[in-house]
Amino acid sequence: MLNKVLIIGNLVRDPVINFLPSGTQVVEFSIAYNRRFKVNDEWREETHFFDVRAYGRLAETLGTKLFKGYTVVIEGSLRQDRWIDKEGRPQSKVRIVATAVRIIRKPRAEGPIEEEVLPEDTEVGFEERPFSSEDDELPF
Helix, strand or coil: CCCCEEEEEEEECCEEEEEEECCCCCHHHHHHHEEEEEEEEEEEEEEEEEEEEEEEHHHHHHHCCCCCEEEEEEEEEEEEEEEECCCCCCEEEEEEEEEEEEEECCCHHHHHCCCCCCCCCCCCCCEEECCCCCCCCCCC
């Protein structure tokens, strides 16, 4: 089975950093994705919000590099959490678990984007640079 997500969105709040009992760092944040579509001759837009979680070395990096207003590309998978609430009703939430994140735009007040890539031995990806025309070229 395939479970792959690739989405571009804007952070709607600063990331929250937590730790698992094992000591593994976890970062959580939410992004907003705007979808534009045309109905008859009128353009409409709807906004969707997604919760994102990252673990380990990626979480450590994202926790210090991301802030509200950043535009990011997130690659990851969907995960569904299920639980029973205090009233005994089943609850469910689907979130994106990030495996790679690229910052493509900072808020205007932040200034230019600097290039930064984690070392090659890092299990998860993080890139902080804008897309270039080279990114548009297909390798075949």
